[in-house]
Amino acid sequence: VALKPSSYLILGLVRGGMTSGYAIKRFIDETRMPVFWATTLAQIYPELAHLEDAGYLSSTDDPHGARQRRAYSLTPTGERALMAWLRRAQVPPMELRDEGLLRLAFADNLPRDEAIALVGRLRARSEEAAREFRDEIVPIGEALRAGGLRFPVVIGQIGADYHAWAAERLRALEAELQGESGEPVRESRRP
Amino acid sequence: VALKPSSYLILGLVRGGMTSGYAIKRFIDETRMPVFWATTLAQIYPELAHLEDAGYLSSTDDPHGARQRRAYSLTPTGERALMAWLRRAQVPPMELRDEGLLRLAFADNLPRDEAIALVGRLRARSEEAAREFRDEIVPIGEALRAGGLRFPVVIGQIGADYHAWAAERLRALEAELQGESGEPVRESRRP
DNA sequence: GGAAGCATGTAAAGTGTTACATGATTTT
DNA sequence: AAAATCATGTAACACTTTACATGCTTCC
Numbered sequence: 115v116a117l118k119p120s121s122y123l124i125l126g127l128v129r130g131g132m133t134s135g136y137a138i139k140r141f142i143d144e145t146r147m148p149v150f151w152a153t154t155l156a157q158i159y160p161e162l163a164h165l166e167d168a169g170y171l172s173s174t175d176d177p178h179g180a181r182q183r184r185a186y187s188l189t190p191t192g193e194r195a196l197m198a199w200l201r202r203a204q205v206p207p208m209e210l211r212d213e214g215l216l217r218l219a220f221a222d223n224l225p226r227d228e229a230i231a232l233v234g235r236l237r238a239r240s241e242e243a244a245r246e247f248r249d250e251i252v253p254i255g256e257a258l259r260a261g262g263l264r265f266p267v268v269i270g271q272i273g274a275d276y277h278a279w280a281a282e283r284l285r286a287l288e289a290e291l292q293g294e295s296g297e298p299v300r301e302s303r304r305p
Numbered sequence: 306v307a308l309k310p311s312s313y314l315i316l317g318l319v320r321g322g323m324t325s326g327y328a329i330k331r332f333i334d335e336t337r338m339p340v341f342w343a344t345t346l347a348q349i350y351p352e353l354a355h356l357e358d359a360g361y362l363s364s365t366d367d368p369h370g371a372r373q374r375r376a377y378s379l380t381p382t383g384e385r386a387l388m389a390w391l392r393r394a395q396v397p398p399m400e401l402r403d404e405g406l407l408r409l410a411f412a413d414n415l416p417r418d419e420a421i422a423l424v425g426r427l428r429a430r431s432e433e434a435a436r437e438f439r440d441e442i443v444p445i446g447e448a449l450r451a452g453g454l455r456f457p458v459v460i461g462q463i464g465a466d467y468h469a470w471a472a473e474r475l476r477a478l479e480a481e482l483q484g485e486s487g488e489p490v491r492e493s494r495r496p
Numbered sequence: 497g498g499a500a501g502c503a504t505g506t507a508a509a510g511t512g513t514t515a516c517a518t519g520a521t522t523t524t
Numbered sequence: 525a526a527a528a529t530c531a532t533g534t535a536a537c538a539c540t541t542t543a544c545a546t547g548c549t550t551c552c
Contacts, residue, residue, distance in 0.1 A: 118511080119404045126411040136531050150406035154513060159533055181520050183531065200408055200415055200423065205430050210401040213310045215341035215463070217391055220317040221456045224391055229456075235396050243399065265412045265420075272406070272474060279470050283463060309539080327503050345541065350505055372548050374503065502549070513538075521530070 117170075117195060120153050124161050125170060125188065125196045130263075133185045134176070135159050145254045147266045149247075149273055162186060170195055214239060230291050237284035244277035308361075308386060311344050315352050316361060316379065316387045321454075324376045325367070326350050336445045338457045340464055353377060361386055405430060421482050428475035431468045438465035 117125075124138065127148075132138045135158050142148060162184075165171040170192035176185035188196065214236050221229040252274055255267030308316075315329065318339075323329045326349050333339060353375075356362040361383035367376035379387065405427050412420040443465055446458030 119407055120511085122411075123407060126414070129414065130411075134531075135533085140530090148407060148410060150401060150403045150410065152400070152402065152512095155532095156513070156515090156534085157511090178530085179521075181530065196411075197414065200411060201419060203426065205405045205408070205426050207430065207434065208401070208403045208405060209343070210341060210399070210403070211343065212341045212399045212401070214396045214399060215460060216310055216314060216339060217396070218463075219339060219341070219456055219460045220313075220321075220387075220391060221459075222454050223317070223320065223388065228392060232391065235394065239396050239398065263413050265410055268412075268478065269406055269410045272409075272478075275474060276471075280467075283466060287459065287463075311539085325503075326505085331502090343540095346504095347506085347541070347543090348539090369502085370549070372503065498552090500549100500551075502547100504546085506545075507543085509540100509542080511538100511540075513536100515534100515536085517534075518532085519530100521528100523528070524526085 117199070119151055120157060121161060121165060121170075122196060122199050123148055123151055123153060124158065124165060125192055128171060128186050129188050129193075129196060133187060134183050135162055136183075145258065145266065146251050147255070147258075147269075149251065150269065165192070226291065226294075230288055233284055233288045233291065237281050237288065240277045240281040240284060244274055244281060247271075247274035247277060308356075308390070310342055311348060312352060312356060312361075313387060313390050314339055314342055314344060315349065315356060316383055319362060319377050320379050320384070320387060324378060325374050326353055327374075336449065336457065337442050338446070338449075338460075340442065341460065356383070417482065417485075421479055424475055424479045424482065428472050428479065431472040431475060435465055435468035435472060438462075438468060 127138050127141060132141045138158050139155050142153065162171065162173075166173055166186070169189060171186045172189050173184050173186045176183045217232060218236065221232055224232065247270055252267060252270040255270040258266045318329050318332060323332045329349050330346050333344065353362065353364075357364055357377070360380060362377045363380050364375050364377045367374045408423060409427065412423055415423065438461055443458060443461040446461040449457045
């Protein structure tokens, strides 16, 4: 029974010291460390229960005063599963599913100026995302680095660099589209 | 009742001349034009039916001999909905959900050489994807361009450029990780 | 006559999101 | 006393994927 990526996410976070459902939620909200595999609160608790049933996690009650809390930890099986996943030779192909680029694919339905405006909106979106990665996610990663974790900051930087690249790429596309005049030009294009 | 991205995908393809469910499937298989919003055969037929119920599409029987076929076309409502979507000022944030980058986020659990190997696998994956975009998807887009469609090739090129960029970015990360020696170095790092 | 392609669908399971629901404790 | 935070969950819905199911037509 193969685990899904969100299961490994939970496994990895428990292994990293986020031992309760709430701690996992808070870590995700605060650090946005798993930006490349989002999950929501409603998935965490069922997933923890499922991983315990399947023998990857074990749990003990760990109340603070009268406030309940359940503390999870990896079983040897869970440990093995996480490491095997990290070491697996095959990495599934990247899937990026983006409504913005889907719109762009249909931009032939728009007049040229409106197509350019659409590209401009996509560029603005990437600029905003780049800012967010640079100013919020990377600094949090740098804070975690003090605790010996170097990869959160690495993926934050990759995210920041990606969006910066995308913004530039879209700016180039805007320029290219603007360069093509509305009236057909006397062949200035190579054959 | 807002339509979902896959609905607009279908609407856009019908508008582009793929008037039957099978034609849509074939176009997707052959051109892989909507790489940034994948869909499967099992979604197409229910979606066509749903869009007709909701008044965005109309259909007529269009058999070839005794072989049945249902031909769809956009109603004025469908036309308006598609154009409004393309013109909408707000573009939802890009979501990229990638198991590979999720693994990288947890690479602190691996010894350095294995972490480097993981980055290497991710790089190889991007190189492969770049090749696929460059050698397969872009040429198909260029063929479509003859028919007046210029944006399929644009998104193919964006995909190719993205993966090429990613491969280079990951190669830089490999080098960076390799540069850090196993034993702690006498502070060659700025404060 | 058989294989490949054309054509349309369904069933079931898996996966994920939004909104709701509850209650204790700590801080202001 | 109220607000914020800690803590755990459920219900309903939305969406996607995998696998299955059927039958005709054209080409070899």
